[in-house]
Structure formats: structure tokens, C-alpha cells
Amino acid sequence: MEMILVSLCLATFLSLLFLKPLLERITPTKRKLPPSPWWSLPVIGNLHQLGPNTHRSLHSLSLRYGPLMLLHLGRVPVLVVSCPEVTHDIVKTHDLKFANRQDLKAIGIYMKGGRDIIFAPSGEDWKNMKSLCMMHLFNNKMVRSFEKLREEEIKVITKKLEEACSSSSSVNLRKLLMTLTNDIMCRIILGRKYNSEEGGIDIKNLVVTLHECFGKFFVGDFIPSLAWIDRISGVDAKMEDINNKLNGFLDSVVQEHADREESSDFVDMLLSIQKDQTKRFGLDRGDIILILKDMFFAGTLTNFSVLEWTMTELMRHPECMKKLQDEINSVSAHNSNVTEKEVEKMDYLQCVIKEGLRLHPAAPLLSRISTEDIKLKGFDIAAGTQVLINASSILRNPAIWGHDAEEFKPERHIGSNSEFIGNDSKFLPFGAGRRVCPGLGFSIVLSKLTLANLVKRFNWRVTVGPGEDDKPDLAEASSGIDVRRKFPLIVFPSLVHA
Template sequence: MSNIQEMEMILMFSLVSTTILTLVLLTKFLKRTVTKVNRPPSPWRLPLIGNLHQLSLHPHRSLRSLSLGYGPLMLLHFGRVPILVVSSGEAAHEVMKTHDHKFANRPRSKAVHGLMNGGRDVVFAPYGEYWRQMKSICILNLLTNKMVASFETVREEELKAMLKKLEKASSSSSSENLSELFITLPSDVTSRVALGRKHSEDETARDLKKRVRQIMELLGEFPIGDYIPALAWIDKINGFNNRIKEVSQGFSDLMDKVVHEHIDAGNQKADFVDILLSIEKDENNGFQVQRNDIKFMILDMFIGGTSTTSTLLEWTMTELMRRPESMKKLQDEIRSTIKPNTTYIEEKEVENMTYLKAVIKEVLRLHPSLPLILPRLLSEDVKVKGYNIAAGTEVIVNAWAIQRDPAVWGPDAEEFKPERHLESVVDYHGKDLNYIPFGSGRRICPGIGLALGLAEVTVANVVGRFDWRVEAGPNGDESDLAEAIGIDVCRKFPLIAFPSSVM
């Protein structure tokens, strides 16, 4: 073979090789282009910790600030965990309505593991048959409209006891810590309807209200070990692990005491605990309730019945005292509705108080009890608003941001304005995803009626029977809206006010 032929063959081989290589690379490029994953916008993140450094003590506020720059559907990374943040009603509709069953699971955090035995309660249980059965038991035996109505006598007795304290303070021209009263009232009501009697004065439970606050704070934290296992030792050093153990043990001791009291008294089916114990013994109901599970169900009902209502009452009185015109309008409605010389406003009288209901709605819009709806866990890949979201992504719906969206609520979205609800058909049940103070979809809070039933009659009596005065602090009224940390956001400072009886 001549040199020319050899050269031609080498050139031919090179040409074929180059062509094949080009085709292979082009195919891969085209394939990658076609199958490119379209993720939601993400802010720049640091190595190892991701976007954790961008969280503040009030995550609902810092996440909203980020969403203003990156959009209502934003992908963050807390360590190795992808976090989808939802900040608009439109995006929330796809998560909590369109694809609700795919987003119905719960992530298992260190706090849930330590406080709720990994999710053996209703609120944090994984989506499935166990959760459905437990939720059904709670609703049928405690949370139906009929059951809530049957507790009216209990609500009246405990509310009258609180009103006596306010009358005494009025007579002596002294102040009252409304924050303290507002957590004691729902705590005592819930104890009686769920546990059979008040436990707030027991030696075992004298720090009960403090424990509730601690649990809400722990559930609202973002412990580093949940997202970066290699740095889990930090949670031990900063005391997070010890706080979990301490609070868990404190509530466990109380729940043990409650259960044993009911066992010793016999199964009378008189309250929620008795019903749970009867279900535990019944082997023919098709669903076995374990003794430990009962404790966590009780804990759910107690925390839910106490925290949500106390936070709502606290912010309601805060906003009314900051807005004298709204306070007067509500007092005029209440006092014109009831009969002269009325010493207690009954629940049937509250039913027709439209401005009162508008006030409650507006407080829940501005101060939802859970600003960040309890996180969900995506069980399978899905598309939301055209973006690809991978299974295993944790989802945070920022109800606080959604309910302050000026595109929906107008330029005065940050203002307390009950009048916006007077002609509105929007309710609490999560049908309109722009208003979701109790969540929406399968995981909506089942205790709405229990919380609102007590809140409405309490506000009617407290506002209708008394005029109120607060003393301005050194920083004006800035401290009035300062928020505590926790999964629920109550006031950072107690609400101290002077009542003046008008009845």
C-alpha cells in the first residue's frame, strides 16, 4: 500500500471517528436539553448548610422576604434537604388541592421523633391507614359540631370564672395579664372535655402551660441535625436534645397520671380518654389502639385546643386595643344585641354578631396561629406551576405571606380592617387558598369548631362587658406586635390591660 493510500485511509478513519463522536455528543446534548429538569427558582446557597443561614428567628418573615425576590414557588436547601416554599394562594391550590394526596405526608423531624414518638399522634402521623383511623376517632368523639355544642356548659362555667377575675380587677382599678388568662381558659376547658377534669392546679401539672409553650417552640425550630447529620452534635451542645427529653418526660408523666386516673375510676365512657380506653379494649373494632398511642392523641387534642385559641384571643385583644374605632364598633354591636343588665352573653346571642365574626376572621388573616402550615413531604415526583418537584422534597406553605399578599387583599393588606370580611363569603375551611388560617386539604386542622366556639363567646363577653385601657410602653406600641418564637406565633410580651366594667 502506497503512502498516499495510507494517508487517505487515516484521513477517512479520522473523518468517520470525528463524525461518530460528534453525533454521540450531539445526541447526549439534545437528550439532556430535552430532559432538562425545570426546578423552581432558588437563591444562592452556601456549601454544606445550603440556605439555613437565611432563616431568622421568625421564619415566616424571612421566607416571605426571600419569596419577594424569587417568586411564590421557591426551592431552598436546608443542608441536604430540598425545601419547597409556597407563598401564593395559586401555588398553594396545586399543593393542597390539585395534588393534595401526593403532598399529604409528613417529614419526621427530631422534635416529632422525641415528642410524638416519631408521629404516633394525629397531627404528625404519616399519611396512611393509621392516620385515617386516628383522625376519625378524634373527630367522631370530640370534634363534630354536635360534640362541640355539647360542651357549651363547660365553656360557660370556665368563662364565667375568668370574668369574675376581670370584675375583681375592675373593682380595684388594677391591671390583668390577659395573656395568662387566655391560655388558662382554653387549657381548663380542654382539660374538662378531653381529660375529664381540670388539671391545671395539680402539683404534677402546675407547669402545664409552660410545657405547652415549650413544645410549640421546639416544633418551630430547625435543628441542624435534621438537615446535616454530620453536624448533629451541635443540637446536643446547644441543649436542643436535652430540652426535647425534658419536655417529653414532663408531658409523659402527666398523660400517665391522666390515663391511670381513668382506669382506676372505671370505664364510664364519660370523656375522650374513657372513649380511647374503651377502643383499646375492644378487639372487634378492626383497629387496635395502643396505650402509648392514646397518650399522644390526648397530647394532640390538649395542645391544639389550648394553643390555637389562646393565640387567637391574645392577638384579637391586641388589635382591638390598637384600633379604638374597631373596638367601639364591636362594642356597639355587642351591647345593642344583648338585653339590658346582661351579666353573661350566651353563644346563641353571638351567632348574629356579624362584626364580631369579621374581627375574628381578620385576626386570623393577619395572625394565623400557625404562620407556616405544618410541613408536608412529597411522596412522588410532580409538576407544580410547570416546575418539576422531586419526591422527598419537604414543603412549607407560608400562610402568613399568602394572607398578606397585596395582589389579593389590596394595598392595605398589612392593616387590621375587619370590614373587608363583611361582604365576603370566604370561610375558615380552606376552600379559598388565599385564606388558610387552619390549612386546607386532607391535613386541614379538624378542630376549627372547637377553637372558634370558645374564641367567639370569649371575645363577646370580654369586649361587651368591659372597656379597656393599656399603658403605653417606652417604645410606644412597637412591643404590641412583637412576636414570640415557635411554630405558633403568640405575643413576645404579655398583654397587660386595665378592665372597666360597664355592666
């Protein structure tokens, strides 16, 4: 009997010894997950806890559950990051593992299986596409080459503002700035202006509507079994319609350029790259159209939004407006418009732009997706988890920016090492890492030049006469993927030297 017991014990021991590795492989170990809100509902998860301004809702939740928080939006696990330390791990240390974006319905409609720079998955094709554009389109030499064009368009809007001053009439500054950025983008990219005033298609409204479609909630992205709701609500059809109109317009422009000899704009450059047989990476017509869409998508609304918000803050803080005006006049003492060469000498202007972007980043939420299992600050993050970096929350964090983090204070950037390119994880107005915005050089140059001329030449009021509440509001719109003012900025300009 004793021998039988010993034999059974030995057999059991040997069985466990050999089976242990197999059991460890097939038995899931308990993972350590980031904290989550306890009130998660069946099917929809935490979707009910998001308000119209998603970045604000996520910030409120992070105050309760911490800077690293796991939500379940329908069937999609979403890691919300609200601190620079983990942001650095994602966009720098593990950038390659977080280089992709989530495969959303809007992105699928926008790309239609093509290759672009903003949304395409990270890989050799995307890398080559971005390198090609950085080398030929977004380099410093190309940015400088359009200096005269930018200055010409600035003169157009200053003339309109002078006319408004002479008649003491109001100006919709949003409309004016949007027209400015659209006209500059059209001339740089397509060779001429395209708007209703010029008798052509109003590409500005197409891009605005496309942005709004990206900000719509596609039910199927989070609850696939309810994707039919998107078809019934018409959100699918609206996105398809706007995207097809934009594709058709750009295709006709590309064809016009292909039929001519001269070369002067981005379309011509892309066509010359397409014809160059020495390139290892080839472009087809669909690639060219997607690159053009990317430039309008990322350039037009981003630029005008930065300018509108910064002008809003300057009008709310007249002491900052006066300080900036003094700097501009000390560098640009003549009576004509400020030039780009003069703008580069203005340090406080740089601080004002930085502070405008800190309080009102063009993209408050930076989206990534994990491509493999990874540990972040001791927490297990599964492959396929969507990551939302709440840049807005980081940029207003009192622990980083001080007790006055909610205040517009350009002086906080004097002597700062933070740059627009995202080398500092607490200041990411244009993203960082592989997904940093490639066109940020164009955006910053245009923002500086426009702001310098608006502040030098004109005084600004939001009412006709003096009043106690003579400040523009800070209400945010809830549509689109960017964060714009809820209401247009209606102003009464007057000449500084009148």
C-alpha cells in the same frame, strides 16, 4: 471501502437507535427548577438568610425571587410557596402527593414511633386514626355538648376581671387567656382542671415548653454530619425531658380513667373505643396518649394566641371595638354573660375573628413534603422536597387583599365566601386538605364566646390614664412554631356599665 463506510454508518445508526432509550434512562435530563437565591454557601446553603422570624425572612426573599422559590437549608431542598394558586395545587389538586410532613428530630422524639394525627405520615393508619377522632371527638354534636362547661369557665375569668376593675389594677391578659384555654381543655379532655392552683401538675407550662422545643433549630435535621451539636447544646435532652414528663402525666391520667366506671370526658371515650372489638382499627395505650398530646399541643396555645392577637388589634382600633360592642349589645341586651346561642347571631364578631386570624395566623408556615416527582407551574419538584406554604405572606398580600392588606379591617370579610376550614386557598388559618386542623370547630366556638364576653363587659386600656401612645405593640416573639406576641398583653380593664 465504500461498503465498509456504509456498513459502519449503518451499524452506528442502529446502535444509536437501540441505545437511545437506555441513554435517556441513565442520563439525567436537565430539570427546570424554581428560582433560588444566588448566595448559597457550602454546607449550610441558604440557612444564613433566615432570621429569627422565619415567615418574615421567607416573605422578604419571595419578594425578590418570586412566589415559588427553592431554597437549600443545609442538605434539605425546601420549596417556599407564597401564592394561593400553587397552594391550591398542593392542598387540593395534588393533596395526596403532599400529605406527609418532614421527618424531623422533634417529631421523632414527640411520637417515639407511635401514631398520632398531627405529625404521623399519611397512610391507612393515619386515615383511620383521624376518621375515628372526627367521628367520635370532633363532630358538631361533641362541640355543642361542652357549651355549659365553656360558659362556666368564661364566668370564672370575667369575675377575676371584675375584681381587677374594682381595685383599678392591671391584668396580664395573656396569662388569663392561657389559663382559660388550658382549664377548658383539661376539663373537656381529662375531666378536671390540672394546674398549680388546683394542686396538680401545671400541664400548661409543659405544653408551652414543648411548643418552644419544636421551634428550636435542630442542626441535625439539615446537616446530619453536625447532629452532635444538638446533643452538646442540650436541645435533644430538653425535648426528651419535657416529652417524657408529659407522657408520664398523661399515662397516669389514662390509668386513673381505666380504673373507674363512669364516662364523662375524652379519655373515657378513647378508652371505650379501645375496648370496642367491632372497630376495624384498634387503639393501644400509646396511641391514646399521642391523641391527648395532640389535643393539648394544637388546642391550648392556638386558642389563647388567637384571642390575645385579636384583642391587641381591637385595642389598636377603637372604632372596630365600638362597632363590635354595639353588635354584641344589640343581640345580648341583658346584663349577664353572652351565651353561645347569642354568639351565633353575631356576624361582625365572625369578621373580627377572621381578620385577627388573617393578620396573625396561629401557624404562619404550613409544612408538607412531596412523596414523588411532580411539576408545579412548569417547574420540576423532586420527591423528598420539603414544602413550606407561607400562609402569613398570602394572608397579607396586597394583590389579594387590597392596598390596605396590612391594616386590621374586619369589614373586608363581610359577604366573603372564605371559611375557616380552608376551602379558599387565600385564607388558610387552620391549614387545608387532609392536614386541616381537626379541632378548628372547638377553637372557633371558644374564640367567639370569649371575645364576645370580654368586649361586652369591659373597656380596655394599656395604660392607667389617657396618653398619646395608648396602643399595644405588634412585636412578634421568635420562639416556638406559632407566632405569639413578644411581650405579654398587660391591660387595665374597666366595667362598661360602671
